[in-house]
Amino acid sequence: MQIRNFCIIAHIDHGKSTLADRLLQRTGAVSDREARAQTLDDMDLERERGITIKASAVTVTYTPPGDTSSSGGEQYMLNFIDTPGHVDFHYEVSRALTACEGAVLVVDAAQGVEAQTVANAYLAIDAGLEIIPVINKIDLPGARPEDVALEVESILGLPADGCIFCSAKTGAGIDELLQAICTRLPGPSSGGQKTQALIFDSEYNDYRGVIVYFRLKGGQLQVGDKIRTMGTGRTYNVTELGKFTPKPTPNKQPMSAGEVGYLVASIKTLDDVHIGDTITRDIDPADAPLPGYKEPQHMVFCDFYPAGDTQYDHLRDAIDRLHLNDASFTYEPTSSDALGFGFRCGFLGMLHIEIIQERLERESNVNIVQTAPTVTYEVALKGDVDEVIQIHNPADLPDPSRIREVREPIVDMEIITPTESIGDLMRLCEGRRGRYKKQTFLSATRQILEYELPLAEIIYDFYDKLKSITRGYGTMDYTFRGFRADKLVKMDILVNGDRVDALSVIVHRDKAEYRGRALLQRLKKEIDRHMFEIPLQCAVGGKVIARETIKAMRKNVTAKCYGGDVSRKRKLLEKQKEGKKRMKRVGTVDIPQEAFMSVLDPGEI
């Protein structure tokens, strides 16, 4: 049987998961009766939000129609991986690519090539994969498949006449795609004699422990093998081996080079296996591990504190438990003068934070106050030796007298936009301390705009701004470039005279006053009136640069309350009495979750 390993990559929402549905259906892996939309998006959150968060690997078999084609009659084992499109989950794509020889690049026939189309296509090209471009959604009224095929050719250098037109919705073009997968993608090379399997993903199951996803590059693997992970040097016995079809289906036979599958080997925690590590046999091991991957770097950090009636221990259990299932974020205990004990967590981006927080709250029923996300800063200290420390929390910034310079992460930003929005986008980037790099024409109406931008300036609302400037047509993608020094200072916020460390923020000196005033305005809106007046101050290096006052509450009385209002009123007051969830009391002031996020507001209109 021939083998084809490929992944499906695309810009977000261009139809990868829906295309995967059609492949599962057309190959008979999922019957028409079982079929549901985005079968591979099996997490609740994925289904609710309609996006893929985690890559999924599946194996199907396919026999091309026999008579005419060169591949006719022979059976193919197709191993494919549906990947997420969102920029926060880029690393999932990088991993998937190393398990494959080919990639199906999906492009929406109405939207055309977008920022993540370019980014993901280049990743695949760099990894040496054969690419089949697929122009999807040709059923849409606004579809312009020929134009999009030309875009693919001019931007990515993939011949327009090699594009396959299809609709993952109606099923048009799917047979042609399957045919192309068999004929145009290379099969895996047979590899060496010794067992080498790349771990490209893992998941945790309450009953079976860790399930390891691997791609066998050389040799064989079978149940009963004693395996060794070459990076960590640990050994395990394989108790189950199989493929996802898409249900996990154990394999009795040995698996051989070229195949993709999963194994279970009484591995207790996700921390015991490293994605990118190589599995070999304990007896007769491979000489060297396969090239692995760089761990995704967590560039965005924020703190989770227990709020409402949630206790610290409860939150800790919840985070421990989630981390067992999802090792994509990091966490360590931290404490704040204002908020008490909590956890400092590292993430891949804002969507990632949102998803982890939502999973915690929903799966463990905890209430969380989240501090404003911050990027990692490098601080070079004064002194004879070149000492550089990394900080993940503005409150940790050392005293200015000890600091030589503060460096912040810079990204290479690529924006694809309609030409008419270029001016506004450039103003946006300049306002965010961007450095212009270049501008390239995609077509008469679209351009690629490239900037270097501080990560801190884009994590919060840059994407929303971009979307509104381009009326939804602009897309963006970025990669980490390195750290760069700038005039960065810590701005402290005092609420009722107390410095609230969780509200401290690192800002550019020239923007401090402006940001400070905007921030206090926001805080004033977010913090409810109390029975006393609350002064708000903003200070840099001990000097107050802005102030505001929240006036004392003068009344709290419902004017109308009659026979139909009783239950509603009682519930409202009970809630008021219970204290709002996601509130933190600092001194005598109750600060809501929204207030902690207000430090992110760049203060633009």
Place this chain on the structure above:
Amino acid sequence: MPHPASQSILSHAQRQASASAAVDGLYLHVPFCSHKCHYCDFYSLVEQPGQDRYRLFLDALVRELELLAGQYDNRPRTLFVGGGTPTLLPPDIWHKLLAALTTQGWLSRVEEFTVEANPETVTDELAQVLASGGVNRVSLGAQSFDLTLLKQLERWHDPRKVEQAMNYFRGVGISNINLDLIFAIPTQTLDQLDADLDAVLALEPTHLSSYNLTYEPNTALTAKLKLGRVNRIEQDLERTMYERVIDRLAAAGFEHYEISNWCKPGKSCAHNLIYWQSQNWLAAGPSACGHIDGYRWKIAPRLGDYLEKSPHPDRLDQEHLTGRAQLGEQLMMRIRLLQGVPLDMLPPDADVQSMIARGWLECTNTHLRLTREGLMFADTVAAALL
């Protein structure tokens, strides 16, 4: 959530018990208006000419009442027809409704029979029909006498019609008249409030309901607030306005007996007192709420369903409070009355000392009541008593 165990849907036995309970009041809801005011969250529909369902509604309401009369005590002390705009129903429909109420026995012991009226809908003929059917009190929605403020509320009526409507009612012998007044309307100044108070007092009503404008969820006004199209009056000014209302009505000889209600001596609204004292009342008509001995329910608000399911409309939001939870709710309502809560009603766990120390509550020989300052923080006090 406190006291979850004591809250449950009414059992069969409890239903039996409430069927034999004495009923103090009856509320009827008429779900029609000629236009939807922007601040209003009452259930009411604007019927298109030609498709008006007034008659269908009347039939369903009469059938529902007939059923209720068979199941419950049908001799309440008070009757209140609210809405919506009950006076939008034409005189012949009113005539039938009043006749049915009489036949079914609902009026046999009624002392106070109030109908809500919108000034522009009142005619001499309608006033006569109401009076001869036993109505002895009306509540008129005046809200403001200032055209710009009425516009802010998108309340469409000619303020001069208020006096005209009062004359019609007085002409047929209905002299017990409440006027509704709203203050803290966007853009309103203290001078404008004074002018409204002058206008109201000149009309010499026997009762006044004067409300701080409330931004109810799911109203056009709240949507406009969120969009920044209207600005809410500053809290400090709201308070000043409320205090101005209190002082001026006291000077004019009105007794302040509930947070937003004032009356001439002896003219308090017996029906509304039933609510604040957690007594028993029955309800009919879509969205109307009833209460019998801790059991509360709401008639499903959609008119279409109401007509379809007649005479067995769905009951929504049913709950039955008992024990401390029920007492908490009673205290929450009762403390709104300026007379206060009878001392013997207070449970031992009620933390009233701190609120007395704060100057929000005070004790008389018989009652615990809100002080003038406490009126301003009545919700904080009520929450503490729950």
